Amino acid sequence: MKIKSTILGLAALLSAGMVQAQDGWNFPSDPAQEKKARELNAAYTDYLSSEQFVEATHPLNWLLVNVPELNESIYQNGVKVYDGASKATTDEAQKRIYQDSVIAIYEKRGEIYDNEKNWIENKAYYGYQYFKDDKDKLAGPIADFEKAIELNGTLNPTLTAAYFNLVYRNYAYHQAYTGEEILAIHDKLQAILDKAAAEGTDVSSPKSSLEQLLVAMELIDCDFIENTMGPKLAADPTNEALADQIFKYSVQYKCYSSKSFLQALEIKHAKEPSFSTSQVIAMRYVQDNKLTEAENLWKQALTLAENDAQKAEGHMELATVYAKQGKKAAARNEAKTAANIDASKTTEVYSMIAGMYMNSFNDCKGGVSKIKDRAIYIAAYNAYQKAGDNAGMANARSQFPSKEEVFTEGMQVGQSLSTGCWIGETVTLATRD
Template structure:
């Protein structure tokens, strides 16, 4: 996988720097020192010749008998045990090797203050090994969250869908979260992806995978937006993040008729007024027979219009509202303005004005 190659490449660079920076701590006992030197050379030779299963034996002796020899035995050991797990056909032995990778990270954390350098790798390996293991999924999620806590982000955008998939699986296997908690975590990841995108990283694939995973969880529908998210926004109308969430989910799931969508749209419009938000709010007000509110929104839309076509739309809707309110002179004036802005709508204007006269009789 591309993710793995990048991580291992990063690990190799870190390993080279660490080995050069830290001296080997061989035992003071001459016989033990000779044994440690012999097995350190042996496991390294096996690793360089890609004999990974053979390398585990001398490496294991070093880890047990001289655990503080050098950080390299943990850095190299991660690769050795991982590669050995791919070679063996014995499923039980495969799990032993995979568990050994995790143990190396834990032991390294106990000996060296460098968790920020490897915690993301630990999360990556844990996801690969344990994503189908019910009791291990909480730990997988915790590793990803620890990486974000320590480093502020995940260095590879492709790891975010893996993190969210671990959340999805943990919820499926262990009923670990409420729907609101899942959406909160999803929102936090979206913010991190937005930051990565602002930093110049390609996050398009990661975003698409995230959306697919959320849809697969089948958490959201119009009832959920209206009855679960809506009351929270009603209780805290200053919560712009929640309003954005409701607006985005309403658009994604085509839930335009909910009160929650209308309130979220009103909040969005108050913050960033536009012709389109004014237009949609006005249309919703008309559905509710709120002509005063619709008039106010179409008046705003007229001021926010970016071209004559939009201005004509606003004037036409205002003309209809004025007619409905019995404001005939205002209706005629708005209708005539439509003709000036968009002559192609002349027939509609005549129909509107003609209807006004018919109704007056």
């Protein structure tokens, strides 16, 4: 009974007979009640000024119960009084009574003054401090943080970590959320921090706290992304928010090989095409042997390239796709274009061309002249030479015709010779010996 009587009796009926408000003060019309209210108002403010918080609770409690509409200041100061009293007492039961009274004061203030958006963040943070270790009381401050975001459209960046800490605890104690719900809360808070950072606020500390809490939940891994988030995106490919989540967490946790990552990236690319998104999607298509799709993506990537390095890379990758498709002439053209744009790719380009020449013997041989058939190896040698590849040059030279073969066919070393076939080059006849 002592506890019940000590907690603010804020559910009491509003006292009747108030006089006309003057400067926001509503003293009782009854002279005796007015006198008592004035005396107790002065008494608690004196105690508050001298930081005698426990003593201040007694006159303040009478005011809150008997003249609850006296003035909003009794609620503003009431929070200071009861919070101070909770810190002043060593009795744990009494401490909790004072803490509960702080929350009750905020709730009664909301009923009377209807200005919750001005102080709901403060109420939430007091609740966080008081109840974060009480698994049965987590729901209250969590609801207050959510209400703060609802009413104000945002949250003080310094409070984001406190809110997410409560979410973490509620999940650990009660499994109160699905994985997707936690990620949605996390992303909402990250958006608040990103906006604050863009406005010049240092949010490194709360950002770090959020990430540490998310990791501690052991919620996200590649399996979660693929098997839990992925099917939902497959069922609703228009869900851009989910696609953004999957993309973000796939990158963060290096889950690049999943189908869900590819789908999320395709959705992101469709909305905001860029060279980098084209690049990654095209590479995945090549891995999956979707060469036509990869060809189209690299062609698009070239239109989105922002500098010569990206253009050269685009042409080189397109050359690789063409080579896999058997379009060797087209592959060579793209590779040479890459080298013309970026000279640093010369070695890579001519090694690739030489390799295609070396592998074209069976496709290009006519079977009439060994010398003409082996001319492609001379072209390969020349390409390896441009690449600076001595081992490749030696390998190509070993396939040159012999002096005897040259003599037998009535040709001469040093004469010009056409390779024919798709290679279409004119080379100088040489022998391997």
